[in-house]
Amino acid sequence: MQPEGMVHALEQIHRLLKPAGILIEIHPAVDGPPFVEVRSNEELFFSEEDPAFDYEEDLRRAEAAVESVLERRLFALEDRRKFELRTYAASVKEMRDHWTFVGAYDPEEPEEALLRRRDEMYARAAAALDAASDVPELVYVEPAQMSRLVPLMGDRLR
Numbered sequence: 001m002q003p004e005g006m007v008h009a010l011e012q013i014h015r016l017l018k019p020a021g022i023l024i025e026i027h028p029a030v031d032g033p034p035f036v037e038v039r040s041n042e043e044l045f046f047s048e049e050d051p052a053f054d055y056e057e058d059l060r061r062a063e064a065a066v067e068s069v070l071e072r073r074l075f076a077l078e079d080r081r082k083f084e085l086r087t088y089a090a091s092v093k094e095m096r097d098h099w100t101f102v103g104a105y106d107p108e109e110p111e112e113a114l115l116r117r118r119d120e121m122y123a124r125a126a127a128a129l130d131a132a133s134d135v136p137e138l139v140y141v142e143p144a145q146m147s148r149l150v151p152l153m154g155d156r157l158r
Contacts, residue, residue: 006065014074014151023075023149027062028055029082034142036095036121038128045136046128051117052110066147075149085144088137092126095138 013023028034033053038046069075089095110118129136 006062007068010065010069011074014069017151019151019153021151022078023151025066025147025149027145028059028085029143029145030056030059030063031082031143034140036125037139037141038125038132038136039139040132040134040136043132045132046125048121048124050140051121052114054110054114063145066149070149073152076152078148078150080145080147082143082145085142087140087142089140090138092122092129092138095140096122099140 010023010025017023033049033056035047035049037044070077087095087098089098125138129138
């Protein structure tokens with residue numbers, strides 16, 4: 001989504017929120033690329049950055065959109081926290097199916113070279129799953145940010 005669309009969405013939320021309403025805004029953070037891990041009994045068997053991560057500019061736009069409505073005093077920032085958004089799967093197929101579903105509405109197709117590198121990364125993750133003892137977990141870890149925004153009334157009609 002273009003920055004103007006993100007700001008417009010936040011403006012519409014501001015317009016629709018009740019005076020006592022709160023917006024909890026969550027998006028992936030720019031802190032670093034997401035990565036895939038394989039763990040079993042707290043032991044790390046595999047960890048590698050997602051080679052298909054190519055949306056850092058989109059994340060910067062999301063952060064800029066939030067900052068824009070804060071600067072314009074549509075909202076006040078009550079709290080902001082960073083956390084890891086973790087997606088667990090029992091197999092590489094389950095993880096891939098999940099991301100196929102999530103990415104079904106992406107406006108752009110990822111580059112072939114990135115998809116090939118992701119396939120190679122998932123092959124290494126599958127080998128780590130096979131080598132792990134007990135019940136291993138495949139985890140996609142994505143840095144994220146959550147902001148609690150309170151609408152400011154000012155002279156604006158609601």
